[in-house]
Amino acid sequence: MCWPAARARICRSGPVAAGRTLSLVPEPEPLVIDDLHVTFGHVIALDGLSLVARQGQITAILGPNGAGKTTMMRCCTSLVCPDSGTVSVLGHPAGSPQAAEATGLMPQSAGAWVNIRAGELLHYMAGMYADPIAPELLIDVLGIRPFARTTYRRLSGGQQQSVNLAAAIIGRPRLVFLDEPTAGMDPHARHHTWDIIEQLRADGVSVVLTSHAMDEAARLADHIWIVDQGRVAIDGSVAELTAEASLEDVFLAHTSDRADSWDTPSSPSGRH
Amino acid sequence: MTTLDLHPAPRAASPAARIRNHGLTEAKLVMRNGEQLVLSLVVPIAILLGGRFVGDRVGLPLSMLAPSVLALAIWSTCFTSQAIQTGFERRYGVLERLAATPLGRSGLLAGKAMAYSLISTLQVVILVVVSLILGWRPAGSVIAWLPMLVSVILGMSAFSLFALALSGSLKAEATLALANVIYLAGLALGVMWPLKDYPGGLQAVVAVLPTTALGESLRAWGAGVTLWWPVLSLALWTVVLALISRKVFRWVS
Numbered sequence: 219m220c221w222p223a224a225r226a227r228i229c230r231s232g233p234v235a236a237g238r239t240l241s242l243v244p245e246p247e248p249l250v251i252d253d254l255h256v257t258f259g260h261v262i263a264l265d266g267l268s269l270v271a272r273q274g275q276i277t278a279i280l281g282p283n284g285a286g287k288t289t290m291m292r293c294c295t296s297l298v299c300p301d302s303g304t305v306s307v308l309g310h311p312a313g314s315p316q317a318a319e320a321t322g323l324m325p326q327s328a329g330a331w332v333n334i335r336a337g338e339l340l341h342y343m344a345g346m347y348a349d350p351i352a353p354e355l356l357i358d359v360l361g362i363r364p365f366a367r368t369t370y371r372r373l374s375g376g377q378q379q380s381v382n383l384a385a386a387i388i389g390r391p392r393l394v395f396l397d398e399p400t401a402g403m404d405p406h407a408r409h410h411t412w413d414i415i416e417q418l419r420a421d422g423v424s425v426v427l428t429s430h431a432m433d434e435a436a437r438l439a440d441h442i443w444i445v446d447q448g449r450v451a452i453d454g455s456v457a458e459l460t461a462e463a464s465l466e467d468v469f470l471a472h473t474s475d476r477a478d479s480w481d482t483p484s485s486p487s488g489r490h
Numbered sequence: 491m492t493t494l495d496l497h498p499a500p501r502a503a504s505p506a507a508r509i510r511n512h513g514l515t516e517a518k519l520v521m522r523n524g525e526q527l528v529l530s531l532v533v534p535i536a537i538l539l540g541g542r543f544v545g546d547r548v549g550l551p552l553s554m555l556a557p558s559v560l561a562l563a564i565w566s567t568c569f570t571s572q573a574i575q576t577g578f579e580r581r582y583g584v585l586e587r588l589a590a591t592p593l594g595r596s597g598l599l600a601g602k603a604m605a606y607s608l609i610s611t612l613q614v615v616i617l618v619v620v621s622l623i624l625g626w627r628p629a630g631s632v633i634a635w636l637p638m639l640v641s642v643i644l645g646m647s648a649f650s651l652f653a654l655a656l657s658g659s660l661k662a663e664a665t666l667a668l669a670n671v672i673y674l675a676g677l678a679l680g681v682m683w684p685l686k687d688y689p690g691g692l693q694a695v696v697a698v699l700p701t702t703a704l705g706e707s708l709r710a711w712g713a714g715v716t717l718w719w720p721v722l723s724l725a726l727w728t729v730v731l732a733l734i735s736r737k738v739f740r741w742v743s
Contacts, residue, residue, distance in 0.1 A: 345511030
């Protein structure tokens with residue numbers, strides 16, 4: 219696990235920084251999640267989740283449905299308050315104005331008023347920032363122009379995702395959360411989205427994405443965290459994880475099959 | 491193809507700009523909604539027409555109905571429309587997205603307050619014009635304007651906070667159903683009829699409702715009477731509903 223090392227380095231950053239020139243002061247890691255516990259009634263959603271996303275990297279979080287990925291994302295935007303544990307976003311508490319200003323979120327599906335037009339939503343999002351990327355430029359580059367005047371509810375899943383991606387990056391963020399960014403996209407849109415995500419990294423933006431697509435994670439990610447039943451099952455670089463088996467095999471070996479676990483007492487809903 | 495410069499340079503707009511941005515967008519979206527238009531204008535105008543032509547015969551003259559209809563417009567927009575809109579914003583994950591923007595929670599609430607105050611004010615202006623055309627002549631008293639205006643602002647706040655408490659704690663469908671039932675209940679309890687017309691036992695209950703406070707305040711103003719107790723009642727309701735909505739409001743359903 220990388221986690222204890224990462225924590226140790228962050229804890230040392232104060233005194234170390236004091237003795238160095240400014241350019242060598244380490245920036246806080248964009249996302250540090252430490253021992254997060256969240257329960258909803260009797261259901262344990264997060265059970266000691268700890269992970270870190272590094273500056274300027276693409277970090278992928280994989281896990282079966284119900285593993286706790288969406289709950290984790292919601293903790294990062296402070297929509298869900300953990301029972302215990304901490305989340306640090308760009309060195310600030312989750313949900314703080316400093317974190318919200320520098321973070322972009324691409325929510326999973328929906329995430330918009332049904333009767334807002336795609337272009338209107340982007341102009342609205344741009345209005346939250348003093349120096350946003352021009353909405354019309356994003357509309358052209360991300361191929362949104364043909365449906366910019368269509369209401370959000372009439373867009374296909376893939377078109378909604380394109381609008382959501384544009385909305386996530388419009389405020390020139392340091393860190394973006396992408397929740398299943400290519401779900402529902404056709405192959406052209408998918409490759410286009412991958413290009414944008416790679417350009418984000420090239421321009422120094424840290425990216426945290428969740429996905430069910432192993433090829434997507436293998437192509438994009440610098441570091442992968444596989445989450446199961448609310449905690450990290452295994453993590454590493456793509457090369458480390460795929461040294462002896464394909465990423466899909468590693469995923470299957472380290473995560474529980476919900477169809478099986480529903481019958482066993484060790485399923486998440488069975489633990490109290 | 492044009493390429494994007496994605497180098498990080500995040501800078502939030504000023505709080506005032508963010509609130510204005512949200513308020514104008516939400517107002518535009520709500521007004522685009524057909525059902526909303528029926529609730530906010532067609533129903534009150536129908537009541538005014540009824541008052542103009544048969545009101546005197548059933549003891550509901552235009553002089554009393556016109557200010558009551560203004561209270562109705564504020565009630566339907568700030569409570570019913572806002573509850574339903576916010577319920578579906580939770581359902582569709584709009585609030586989930588907005589929580590991650592610089593708007594912030596207080597910005598969202600201020601933006602919503604701006605949106606619904608704008609729509610209510612627009613409605614009130616239209617309904618006043620329609621009432622005047624139909625022959626309503628409010629009694630003139632300069633001093634009566636002050637408690638009425640304060641009551642209107644407090645009423646908008648209290649109804650909005652009630653809407654947020656309801657929509658922030660129930661499922662969207664339950665909010666939709668309940669908001670309509672409560673809309674009708676409010677209409678019968680205090681918004682449309684003068685307090686003195688309720689029978690003895692019921693009168694004591696109706697007297698404490700915020701709907702009654704706003705209705706009575708507007709009716710008193712229409713008759714040129716200066717009435718202060720509704721201001722106190724609505725101020726108390728605003729505080730109580732603010733505390734409740736802060737406690738029960740959840741951003742995702």
